[in-house]
Amino acid sequence: MNGQDRAEFTEFMTGRWPGLVRLAYALTGDRWLAEDLAQAALASACNSWRRVRRADDPDAYVRRILINAAHRRFREQRRLPAARGKAEPEVADLAQAAETRSDLLAALAALPHRQRAVIVLRYWADLSDAQVAELLGCSEGTVRSQAWRALAKLRVSPALTAPAEPRPGGDSGGAR
Amino acid sequence: MNLADEAALTRRLHQELDLAEVGPVPADAVFRRSRVAARRRLAGIAAAALALAAAAGLLAVRSGAGHGGPPGPHTIGPRHGSHASGVFASGSLDGHRWRLAVANLADPGWCLPGVVLNSANGDLLQPGFIPNFALGNVGFLEPTPGNPGPGWAFVRLRPGVHDVAAIMPGGGRLPLRVVTVAACGQRFRLAGFGYPRAVLRITARSAQGKPTGYAPPPDLFNPASNLQDGQWFNIEGATIPGASGIVGAGRIRGVAWQLRVTLGPDGECFDVEIPPGSRSASICGTIAEPPRVATLMPVPYGYGPRRMLIWYPGVVNPRTSYAIARLCGGATRRLVPVIIGGRTYLALGTDRRATLVKLTLYDSHGRALGSASAVTPLGGC
Numbered sequence: 001m002n003g004q005d006r007a008e009f010t011e012f013m014t015g016r017w018p019g020l021v022r023l024a025y026a027l028t029g030d031r032w033l034a035e036d037l038a039q040a041a042l043a044s045a046c047n048s049w050r051r052v053r054r055a056d057d058p059d060a061y062v063r064r065i066l067i068n069a070a071h072r073r074f075r076e077q078r079r080l081p082a083a084r085g086k087a088e089p090e091v092a093d094l095a096q097a098a099e100t101r102s103d104l105l106a107a108l109a110a111l112p113h114r115q116r117a118v119i120v121l122r123y124w125a126d127l128s129d130a131q132v133a134e135l136l137g138c139s140e141g142t143v144r145s146q147a148w149r150a151l152a153k154l155r156v157s158p159a160l161t162a163p164a165e166p167r168p169g170g171d172s173g174g175a176r
Numbered sequence: 177m178n179l180a181d182e183a184a185l186t187r188r189l190h191q192e193l194d195l196a197e198v199g200p201v202p203a204d205a206v207f208r209r210s211r212v213a214a215r216r217r218l219a220g221i222a223a224a225a226l227a228l229a230a231a232a233g234l235l236a237v238r239s240g241a242g243h244g245g246p247p248g249p250h251t252i253g254p255r256h257g258s259h260a261s262g263v264f265a266s267g268s269l270d271g272h273r274w275r276l277a278v279a280n281l282a283d284p285g286w287c288l289p290g291v292v293l294n295s296a297n298g299d300l301l302q303p304g305f306i307p308n309f310a311l312g313n314v315g316f317l318e319p320t321p322g323n324p325g326p327g328w329a330f331v332r333l334r335p336g337v338h339d340v341a342a343i344m345p346g347g348g349r350l351p352l353r354v355v356t357v358a359a360c361g362q363r364f365r366l367a368g369f370g371y372p373r374a375v376l377r378i379t380a381r382s383a384q385g386k387p388t389g390y391a392p393p394p395d396l397f398n399p400a401s402n403l404q405d406g407q408w409f410n411i412e413g414a415t416i417p418g419a420s421g422i423v424g425a426g427r428i429r430g431v432a433w434q435l436r437v438t439l440g441p442d443g444e445c446f447d448v449e450i451p452p453g454s455r456s457a458s459i460c461g462t463i464a465e466p467p468r469v470a471t472l473m474p475v476p477y478g479y480g481p482r483r484m485l486i487w488y489p490g491v492v493n494p495r496t497s498y499a500i501a502r503l504c505g506g507a508t509r510r511l512v513p514v515i516i517g518g519r520t521y522l523a524l525g526t527d528r529r530a531t532l533v534k535l536t537l538y539d540s541h542g543r544a545l546g547s548a549s550a551v552t553p554l555g556g557c
Contacts, residue, residue: 021198036395039205043206104189
């Protein structure tokens with residue numbers, strides 16, 4: 001990567017970092033993991049920067065990397081307790097993350113990965129069904145059906161049936 | 177919240193996520209990860225080609241050739257007596273003694289000051305300080321990639337910086353002793369420590385008494401993160417002036433190549449360029465003190481179907497005037513070392529049918545300095 005590419009990528013990275021971390025946070029409910037995934041996605045984009053830059057939608061390219069990475073981590077974490085003999089720190093971290101995440105994020109975390117991604121991309125990232133379908137590599141019909149199923153689960157989620165409390169200042173339970 | 181209204185869900189998501197605090201972008205960590213990923217991809221291609229060749233019986237790979245990853249550095253012969261006088265921290269972790277010291281990583285007559293852990297695993301020291309940063313360069317070493325375990329860290333301090341401590345997860349505070357050591361005509365104020373799993377923050381007070389500190393990226397201590405790569409992680413913003421140069425060049429059965437070494441924040445990296453100018457295979461390691469004979473890092477590379485090329489770059493005894501490499505089949509090659517960044521390097525390129533069997537080093541009077549046979553894991557017939 002030459003100096004000009006590096007400067008361009010740094011500008012791109014600086015602008016996208018908050019959005020990518022928040023997207024990853026919504027997908028994982030874990031701040032540490034969110035920053036790690038955002039870093040990994042940007043590092044991957046850095047290695048393919050010339051291709052990313054030429055893409056029609058560089059943002060979609062990086063989001064796709066992040067969503068795929070989150071999905072892989074999701075599958076790995078399900079395997080983690082069995083695969084490792086010493087999982088105590090990870091368990092402690094997850095418990096702490098669960099304490100600090102909001103009821104909404106806790107309800108999202110209970111959804112299957114793809115449904116969670118559909119909800120976050122549709123209702124937070126304000127993407128169209130077509131854009132969500134392209135990001136997730138599925139049809140628009142699948143996006144709509146996944147959204148419908150996810151909404152049905154959220155409606156009956158015990159964490160979300162109580163009236164919402166205003167949360168001034170946001171969640172301050174981050175790792176940094 | 178009643179989620180019958182999708183607008184309510186949208187509003188609630190924005191409330192939760194848009195206000196979530198996000199720190200500044202860790203640009204240097206991203207660039208480092210991208211470099212690590214690129215090198216791993218190249219090393220993976222080389223290792224896959226090696227595995228294919230071995231499976232086809234094309235290459236004699238001895239046991240201990242690794243666990244699917246690229247081969248690591250291989251030290252031939254005893255090392256120099258390396259009782260470093262510049263020890264600035266020592267201790268015991270998991271029952272093993274350790275010490276951090278400043279050492280000259282270059283040949284006699286040259287200077288390349290670095291921090292070494294137990295006389296190995298060198299990390300170059302910055303000649304100056306990062307602007308507006310009281311702590312100078314900070315390095316973290318997680319030596320066992322993918323495995324949670326102990327790590328080591330050091331920090332260089334500006335004059336007057338005091339009250340230095342490491343804050344551990346759980347809030348424990350480890351006060352650090354600041355020691356001044358001299359190397360290469362420079363004086364370094366350093367503090368070092370070992371830690372069992374992770375470090376939250378290094379704190380200190382500036383000469384004016386103002387609190388200051390550094391928080392390493394949390395994923396440095398996450399075994400799933402590719403920041404754990406067995407290399408030193410230097411503070412973001414550190415720009416160690418790297419030396420880079422061509423160690424060797426040539427042709428193997430018509431294929432032109434050259435091999436470059438780079439000393440910098442990633443340690444000591446050997447990049448094979450086929451054709452010259454475009455990187456094809458790569459391997460990096462921490463920086464060792466100059467050896468008595470040679471420290472080689474074999475770099476295999478699959479070139480075309482069923483074709484395996486192998487390079488043996490490395491650091492050799494500084495008194496080496498030339499070396500004779502004996503190859504499988506009886507052929508010999510005469511190699512002349514080059515000095516890059518104050519270290520003496522040579523490189524041999526060959527193919528799978530002519531792997532390195534023995535390397536003998538000679539001084540300028542033709543006297544043998546030492547030799548090594550059976551250069552595992554990618555040598556022998």
